[in-house]
Amino acid sequence: MTGFSVTTSGVAMTILITAGPTREPIDPVRYLSNRSSGKMGYALADVAAGHDNRVILVSGPTDINVPDNVDFIPVETAEEMYLAVEKYINKADVAIFAAAVADYTPETVVDQKIKKSDDTLSLKLVRTKDILGSAREVFGFDGVLVGFAAETENVLQNARKKLLKKQCDFVVANDVSRSDIGFSSDENEVTLVFKDHNEALSKADKHEIAHGIIHKASDLKNLKLNN
Amino acid sequence: MTGFSVTTSGVAMTILITAGPTREPIDPVRYLSNRSSGKMGYALADVAAGHDNRVILVSGPTDINVPDNVDFIPVETAEEMYLAVEKYINKADVAIFAAAVADYTPETVVDQKIKKSDDTLSLKLVRTKDILGSAREVFGFDGVLVGFAAETENVLQNARKKLLKKQCDFVVANDVSRSDIGFSSDENEVTLVFKDHNEALSKADKHEIAHGIIHKASDLKNLKLNN
Numbered sequence: 429m430t431g432f433s434v435t436t437s438g439v440a441m442t443i444l445i446t447a448g449p450t451r452e453p454i455d456p457v458r459y460l461s462n463r464s465s466g467k468m469g470y471a472l473a474d475v476a477a478g479h480d481n482r483v484i485l486v487s488g489p490t491d492i493n494v495p496d497n498v499d500f501i502p503v504e505t506a507e508e509m510y511l512a513v514e515k516y517i518n519k520a521d522v523a524i525f526a527a528a529v530a531d532y533t534p535e536t537v538v539d540q541k542i543k544k545s546d547d548t549l550s551l552k553l554v555r556t557k558d559i560l561g562s563a564r565e566v567f568g569f570d571g572v573l574v575g576f577a578a579e580t581e582n583v584l585q586n587a588r589k590k591l592l593k594k595q596c597d598f599v600v601a602n603d604v605s606r607s608d609i610g611f612s613s614d615e616n617e618v619t620l621v622f623k624d625h626n627e628a629l630s631k632a633d634k635h636e637i638a639h640g641i642i643h644k645a646s647d648l649k650n651l652k653l654n655n
Numbered sequence: 656m657t658g659f660s661v662t663t664s665g666v667a668m669t670i671l672i673t674a675g676p677t678r679e680p681i682d683p684v685r686y687l688s689n690r691s692s693g694k695m696g697y698a699l700a701d702v703a704a705g706h707d708n709r710v711i712l713v714s715g716p717t718d719i720n721v722p723d724n725v726d727f728i729p730v731e732t733a734e735e736m737y738l739a740v741e742k743y744i745n746k747a748d749v750a751i752f753a754a755a756v757a758d759y760t761p762e763t764v765v766d767q768k769i770k771k772s773d774d775t776l777s778l779k780l781v782r783t784k785d786i787l788g789s790a791r792e793v794f795g796f797d798g799v800l801v802g803f804a805a806e807t808e809n810v811l812q813n814a815r816k817k818l819l820k821k822q823c824d825f826v827v828a829n830d831v832s833r834s835d836i837g838f839s840s841d842e843n844e845v846t847l848v849f850k851d852h853n854e855a856l857s858k859a860d861k862h863e864i865a866h867g868i869i870h871k872a873s874d875l876k877n878l879k880l881n882n
Contacts (some may be wrong), residue, residue, distance in 0.1 A: 456807050456832060457689050457755070460681075465661050528684070531771045538726040541807045541831075544758045544782065552776040555771065580768045602766075605683060 438448055440480040443642075444520035445473045445512065446527035446559070448488035450506045454551065455538040463604075464528035465612045467490045471638035472524055473498050474525070476644050484520065486581075487511045488527060506530045506556035513559050517569050522645045524574040525560045526600075532556065552634030564595040572597045574641065579622075580605040587621040597624045600641060620644060667707040667768050668876055670869075672700045673740065673754035673786070675715035677733045681778065682765040690831075691755035692839045693717030695803075698865035699751055700725050706869070711747065713739045715754060733757045733783035733820035738849050740786050744796050749872045751801040752825075759783065791822040799824050799875045801868065804848075805834040814848040825849045827868060847871060 431557035447469020452460040466487060473485040485494065486501045486509055494500045501516070503509045506529045517523055532553035542549075563569045575596040577587035580603070587601035601619045602614070608615070608631075617631035629640045674696020679687040693714060700712040701722035712721065713728045713736060720729045728743070730736045733756045744750055746841070759780035769776075790796045802823045804814035807830070814828035828846045835842070835858075844858035856867045 454687075457805060458687065458757070459690065460685065460687055461672055462684050463686065530685070532776050535775070539807075541805070547782050548762070549759050549780040553776040553778055555774050578768070579682060580766075 439466055440482070441521040441646065442482040442484065442519055443476045443645075444484045444486065444513070444523040445469055445476065446486045446509060446525045446529075447473065448490040449528045450488045450509055450556075451504050452506065452533040452556075453537050453542065454455045454534045455542045460530060460532070460534065460553075462528035462530055463612075464488075464490075466492050467612070467614065467634050468616060469524075469526035469636070470495060470640070471634040472641060475635060475638040475642050484516050486516070486527070488529075493541050496635050506533060506559070510557045510559050510562070514562075514567055515617055517563060520569075520571055521649050522572040522574070523563060523569060524576075524641065524645065525563075526576050526602045527559075528578060529559055558594075560590075560596070572645050572652065574645055575599045576602060578602045578604045584619060584621060584626065591621055591623065598644065599652045603621055668707070668748040668873065669709040669711070669746055670703045670872075671711045671713065671743055671750040672696055672703065673713045673716040673736060673752045673756075674700065677715045677727045677736055677757045677783075678731050679733065679757045679760040679783075680764050680828060681761050682769045684768050685758060687761065687780075689755035689757055690839075691715075691717075693719050694839070694841065694861050695843060695865070696751075696753035697722060698861040699753055699771060699868060702865040702869050711743050713743070713754070714757075729742070733760060733786070737784045737786050737789070741789075741794055744790060744794050745876070747798055748876050749799040749801070751803075751868065751872065752790075753803050754786075755805060756786055757783055757810045761818075780804065785821075787817075787823070792798060799872050801872055802826045803829060805829045805831045811846060811848060811853065814846070818848055818850065823870065827881065 437477050448466035449464040470492045473483050476591045477483040477497040483498045485498045501512045503512050535552040535554045538639040565627050577590050577599050579586045583601050583603045587599045591599040599621045601621050615636050616627050616637045620627040663796045675693035676689040678689040697719045699711050704710040704724040710725045728739045729735050743812045760783050761780040787802050800823045804817050804826050806813045810830045814826045818826040828848050843861050843864045845856050847854040849853045
């Protein structure tokens with residue numbers, strides 16, 4: 429999967445990438461989040477920027493250094509990520525949503541730290557806006573759209589459902605129940621799920637997986653251009 | 656606050672330090688946590704280890720390198736931190752609880768990733784075990800006990816309440832509503848709250864603040880030894 433040039437058959441592209449988790453504050457101290465080191469998304473940004481593409485990286489909080497030659501848009505909450513994507517997506521030829529966005533966020537954020545009092549606490553959560561699901565239908569994006577599906581069971585089936593519902597070109601399916609890959613690991617093993625077939629990328633460094641994903645997205649972009 | 660030797664008047668001590676946040680899993684992907692970079696706790700461990708003390712660092716997930724010459728006990732949840740402290744505290748002369756332990760944890764942890772379905776979700780939380788509050792009464796610890804109080808209002812009052820309730824020797828009070836210090840900052844400005852007086856440590860690098868705290872705890876230890 430290495431050694432090819434992403435832009436051999438096309439011109440440099442603008443690629444929007446989301447990465448990392450989001451943090452949904454409960455009060456000034458407590459928050460709700462998702463496991464995500466951001467490594468996969470940052471590897472995608474690094475690989476994409478290395479091929480003269482313009483890269484816009486919208487990222488939740490991570491401890492990773494921002495790759496060179498990337499327009500970096502730091503965000504914290506799912507709502508902030510939604511607004512950043514809304515603002516930038518139609519500048520992009522390709523949008524890859526690798527972030528682990530919180531699906532639910534506390535209904536109310538308390539201004540002051542909640543004092544411990546009761547033995548139990550019921551936290552009312554409401555759905556966040558669906559960023560990937562808004563790409564086609566709300567933002568009107570018509571470029572190459574790539575989603576990620578982090579699943580613990582029925583991985584490929586759930587990924588294909590997501591592909592169809594969100595009108596993606598492909599979905600990167602990730603079995604996060606496996607302890608040898610995923611989250612904070614430097615390696616990953618994924619399956620690219622298309623409408624009518626799957627393509628497995630065998631276990632490799634996240635940078636190599638990123639090459640595979642960027643290569644595929646680039647091919648699809650050129651295909652769209654030539655049609 | 657620099658230049659003194661922590662152990663001038665005594666022998667090297669064993670110091671137990673807790674640091675970082677805890678993570679309370681909701682399902683394999685989602686979790687509840689507290690804002691805490693772990694920088695203050697790691698600075699304490701670094702300073703303490705630099706003075707020939709034995710340091711046991713019990714830490715939740717952070718991205719900080721473990722200081723040299725420290726016995727490192729990594730944990731994830733509040734329950735795991737409780738068990739580690741229970742195991743090691745009576746080997747210590749001084750215990751400093753700088754971790755931001757979750758007060759509440761989900762009542763049940765779901766094995767598989769919860770699928771989005773309803774527009775709202777009610778998350779039932781239960782209290783975690785009180786680690787600081789267990790030091791004297793459950794673990795029978797009789798060394799120097801130092802707590803931290805991260806507060807957003809009534810900072811000193813809340814810290815003094817904590818001091819008395821948990822039978823600490825002093826509590827490090829931290830106003831986390833200030834954006835220039837705290838959490839991910841490299842600086843801090845705290846007040847050491849004792850039973851009958853307060854001592855302010857002016858704004859400084861977290862390592863310098865750590866010197867002040869270790870120095871004070873060391874003094875108290877020697878005082879106890881000489882009584």
